[in-house]
Amino acid sequence: MITVAEALERLFALVTPLPAEEVPLTQAAGRVLARPIAARRSQPPFAASAMDGYAVRQADVAEGARLNVIGESAAGHGFSGTPAAGEAVRIFTGAPVPEGADMVILQEDVTREGDVITLSSAAGQSVNIRPAGADFGPGDSLSAPRRLSSADIALAAAMNHGTLPVTRRPEVAIIATGDELVAPGEEPGPDQIIASNTYGLYAQLQALDALPRLLPIARDNLDSLAIAFRLAEGADLVITVGGASVGDHDLVGEAAAGAGLDRSFWKVAMRPGKPLMAGRMGDAMLLGLPGNPVSALVCGQVFMAPVIDAMLGLPARSARRRIARLAAPLAANGPREHYLRAQTGPEGVTAFSKQDSSLLSVLSDADCLIVQPPNDPARPEGAEVEIVPLN
Numbered sequence: 001m002i003t004v005a006e007a008l009e010r011l012f013a014l015v016t017p018l019p020a021e022e023v024p025l026t027q028a029a030g031r032v033l034a035r036p037i038a039a040r041r042s043q044p045p046f047a048a049s050a051m052d053g054y055a056v057r058q059a060d061v062a063e064g065a066r067l068n069v070i071g072e073s074a075a076g077h078g079f080s081g082t083p084a085a086g087e088a089v090r091i092f093t094g095a096p097v098p099e100g101a102d103m104v105i106l107q108e109d110v111t112r113e114g115d116v117i118t119l120s121s122a123a124g125q126s127v128n129i130r131p132a133g134a135d136f137g138p139g140d141s142l143s144a145p146r147r148l149s150s151a152d153i154a155l156a157a158a159m160n161h162g163t164l165p166v167t168r169r170p171e172v173a174i175i176a177t178g179d180e181l182v183a184p185g186e187e188p189g190p191d192q193i194i195a196s197n198t199y200g201l202y203a204q205l206q207a208l209d210a211l212p213r214l215l216p217i218a219r220d221n222l223d224s225l226a227i228a229f230r231l232a233e234g235a236d237l238v239i240t241v242g243g244a245s246v247g248d249h250d251l252v253g254e255a256a257a258g259a260g261l262d263r264s265f266w267k268v269a270m271r272p273g274k275p276l277m278a279g280r281m282g283d284a285m286l287l288g289l290p291g292n293p294v295s296a297l298v299c300g301q302v303f304m305a306p307v308i309d310a311m312l313g314l315p316a317r318s319a320r321r322r323i324a325r326l327a328a329p330l331a332a333n334g335p336r337e338h339y340l341r342a343q344t345g346p347e348g349v350t351a352f353s354k355q356d357s358s359l360l361s362v363l364s365d366a367d368c369l370i371v372q373p374p375n376d377p378a379r380p381e382g383a384e385v386e387i388v389p390l391n
């Protein structure tokens, strides 16, 4: 069996990065910027007032100084004249600072009578001018690749871009497999259960900016699986769930081979998630996940999410990890890298006592996975461990 790190390397080698498309700013949230965009202007384009008040010459500023107000500069309507010594211009936040002025006095720090202002002792404590290009100017750009945040989109708008080049969303076909499965809301027979994993994976994919598509549940026979693979045609990534292990009814590997799978690997030294398989199937990549619900969703975090990121042009790297302290001891691990469902408290992280890979209720209560290396000895309370935060 290969290690998790090697499985990830092999998965990244199977990824074909997707092309870019242009979208309006209003549809860019969460999308991945495909290439850097250059500022098309400076911001602010002129020295601008940071306050409502009076633009003056610093040389005139003193307690009790009296200045003549000769005009007004408002946002969108500057003042074209130049204040001389002893003169001031009424100014508002965001308005261009007139030539000759080099300070803005807050209106709270003056008294005004007619067109004359008198400065108080508080006047002149700060300049209150935003220099031209203080935010960005020619030569500045928004770097790529990045998942576009609300701040990124506002910055791109300020740089005068109405549309942005983003990577096309990967289309992902999800196939649940198993005679025992019915869709949520349907009436299960006595030996049946509800298909749940595919909905959790669908949610993970939505959060990753992919375009998931749930196909009809495939039954445990080669014909049904062949139909499912045909329905998946056109997808960039095909995800199967279940039927990946060694039982007589675990037919996904055989059916995928029949549909043209060029397999890269099957089985990874991890717990849960051992029977993971992957390869290329025509233009698509195939990721075959184990059927146990926790195994499928953990594989979604550990493998599917980095694959989607790589398809979107983001750096190929493993799921984000952090260091945490154990709030309770951890038993020794066996030969597979263990992803233990755990919860964070004030003293650190605690692995749940129940770790069976069928227990969705435990995964739902977990806020992180403790990653325990293969053959790791028992760890005492207080020891440092690596965790993968869950969202």
Ligand SMILES: Nc1nc2c(c(=O)[nH]1)N[C@H]1C(S)=C(S)[C@@H](COP(=O)(O)OP(=O)(O)OC[C@H]3O[C@@H](n4cnc5c(N)ncnc54)[C@H](O)[C@@H]3O)O[C@H]1N2
Pocket (backbone or CB within 6 Å): 176, 177, 178, 180, 181, 193, 194, 195, 196, 197, 198, 241, 242, 243, 244, 245, 246, 247, 250, 272, 273, 274, 275, 289, 290, 291, 292, 293, 295, 357
């Ligand atoms: N003799 C061995 N048996 C098993 C091994 C092994 O190495 N030798 N590996 C075990 C491990 S580890 C895992 S994980 C499971 C995975 O097996 P499959 O991928 O073949 O999954 P299934 O057998 O189809 O299903 C397992 C379990 O999950 C339920 N399931 C399946 N799909 C869904 C779904 N969409 N939603 C909810 N639940 C689902 C299914 O009913 C089964 O209960 O194999 C072990 N066995």
Ligand code: MOO
Pocket (backbone or CB within 6 Å): 270, 271, 272, 273, 274, 275, 290, 292, 295, 357
């Ligand atoms: O490795 Mo399985 O994925 O234990 O449940």
